[in-house]
Amino acid sequence: MNPAAMRNAVFLDRDGVLNRATPRDGRSFPPATLADFRLLDGVASAVRRLRAAGYTIVVCTNQPDVATGRQSRATVEAMHEKLREWLPIDDIQVCYHTDAHDCHRRKPRPGMLAEAAEALGIDLAGSYMVGDRWRDVEAGQAAGCFPIFIDAGYRERQPKPPFARVGSLTGAADFILNRDNLRQEKMPSPHDLAVKLFADGADLESIAKLYADPKIKGFTTNPTLMRKAGVTDYEAFAKRMLDVVPDRPVSFEVFADDHAEMEAQAKRIQSWGANVFVKIPVTNTKSHSSAPLVRKLSAAGVQVNVTALFTLDQVREITDALHPDTAANISVFAGRIADTGRDPLPLMAESVEIMKAKPKAELIWASPRELLNVFQANAVNCHIITATPDILKKLDLVGRDLGRFSLETVEMFYRDASAAGYTINLDRGPAE
Numbered sequence: 001m002n003p004a005a006m007r008n009a010v011f012l013d014r015d016g017v018l019n020r021a022t023p024r025d026g027r028s029f030p031p032a033t034l035a036d037f038r039l040l041d042g043v044a045s046a047v048r049r050l051r052a053a054g055y056t057i058v059v060c061t062n063q064p065d066v067a068t069g070r071q072s073r074a075t076v077e078a079m080h081e082k083l084r085e086w087l088p089i090d091d092i093q094v095c096y097h098t099d100a101h102d103c104h105r106r107k108p109r110p111g112m113l114a115e116a117a118e119a120l121g122i123d124l125a126g127s128y129m130v131g132d133r134w135r136d137v138e139a140g141q142a143a144g145c146f147p148i149f150i151d152a153g154y155r156e157r158q159p160k161p162p163f164a165r166v167g168s169l170t171g172a173a174d175f176i177l178n179r180d181n182l183r184q185e186k187m188p189s190p191h192d193l194a195v196k197l198f199a200d201g202a203d204l205e206s207i208a209k210l211y212a213d214p215k216i217k218g219f220t221t222n223p224t225l226m227r228k229a230g231v232t233d234y235e236a237f238a239k240r241m242l243d244v245v246p247d248r249p250v251s252f253e254v255f256a257d258d259h260a261e262m263e264a265q266a267k268r269i270q271s272w273g274a275n276v277f278v279k280i281p282v283t284n285t286k287s288h289s290s291a292p293l294v295r296k297l298s299a300a301g302v303q304v305n306v307t308a309l310f311t312l313d314q315v316r317e318i319t320d321a322l323h324p325d326t327a328a329n330i331s332v333f334a335g336r337i338a339d340t341g342r343d344p345l346p347l348m349a350e351s352v353e354i355m356k357a358k359p360k361a362e363l364i365w366a367s368p369r370e371l372l373n374v375f376q377a378n379a380v381n382c383h384i385i386t387a388t389p390d391i392l393k394k395l396d397l398v399g400r401d402l403g404r405f406s407l408e409t410v411e412m413f414y415r416d417a418s419a420a421g422y423t424i425n426l427d428r429g430p431a432e
C-alpha cells in the first residue's frame, strides 16, 4: 500500500493501561469478573484525544488465564464488548495462550500488532505501542513502533530501552500529541486557542488597558496584589473596578476565616454585579473544608470561584458541591503543583473530566509559570488560564521561527559584549 494512504495507530495494552489491574505482590493481575472491569481515570478522554488527532486505536492484550482455565473466554469477550461501548476503539486483538504455546501473537512477540496493521492498513513505523509491562514495550519494538512504557512501579523485569516512560495513558497521549506538534511545527495561533485568558490585577490603570484587549476574557484579584497596589477601601476599589470591567467575569475574594462570616461576605460581594464571582478558599486556615459553604452559596445562585485546590480529591468534593444551574470556577494551582516536581497536566486533564458533571463549572489553570502553560491548558481542554503580565508579553513570540530566534539571541550576546567593551588580549600568549 502507498504509505501516504496508510494510517498511524496507537496500540494499547489493556490491563493497567485502560482498566484497573489488581495489584498483588508488586505485580498486577487482570480483573476476575465483569463487575471488576472498570476504566482508569482519564482513559476515556485520552483515547478520544488520540482518535481526534487521527490515530487508529487498536487494543492488543495477552489473556493467558483463558488457556490455564482461571478465566472464561466468554467473560473476556463480555469485557471487550463493554470496552467498545466505553471507548472509540477500531480493533481488539487478543492472545489467549501462555508462553508454553509458543504463539507468534503473544507479546513480547509482535504478531497481534502485525496482523492488525495488515488488516487495517497501518504504518507501523508511524505508530505507537503503549503498555505497562516489558512485554508490551518489547512487542512494540519488535513491530517497529515507538514504545511508551506506563511505569506503574511493578516489581518485575523492566523493559529494554529505548522507550518513553510516562505515568498514565493521559501522559502517553500528551507525549504523542506534543511530539506530533513538534514534528509538524504545528503551533496554534493565539487566536485559535479555546482556553480563555484571564488577567490577574489590582491596579485600575493596567486593568483598563487589559480590558481594551479582546483576548482578555476575564479578571481575577487577590488580597496580595491589592495590598501591593495600595488598595485600602476594598468595596470602593471593587466598585471602581466593576465600572472599568462591566461585562466580563471578575473574581473578588472573601477575607473571613470562619465559614459563617465567609457566607455573609460572599452574599455582599455577589450583590456588587452580575459579572462578579466570589473567591472562596477550598478550606479555611483550620483546614476545614469549604464544600458545605460552596454547596449553600451555589444553590442560592452565588457564582463562586473556589480557589487554592491542589488535589483531585478536592476537585471531586467541590464539583460535587456545585449547583448544576449556577456558573462557577474551580482554580487548581497547576504552577505550584509543578513547583513540587509533579507534572500538573494529567491532574488538569482529569479535573476537566470530573467537572463535566457540572457543565456550568469551568476549570482555571492558576499560577502559570510560562507561556507553554497556555498551550498545555488548551491541549487538555482546560477552560481558563490566569495569565501574568510576563506571559501576556510573550504571546507575541508564539510560532516565531526558531532559526531566526537563535540568530537574534546570538546578535544580542554580541551587542551586549560590544556595548560593555569586553576584549580578550590575544598578544599576551596563553595564561599560565
Ligand SMILES: [Mg+2]
Residues within 6 Å of the ligand: 013, 014, 015, 016, 017, 131, 132, 133
Ligand atoms: Mg498490562
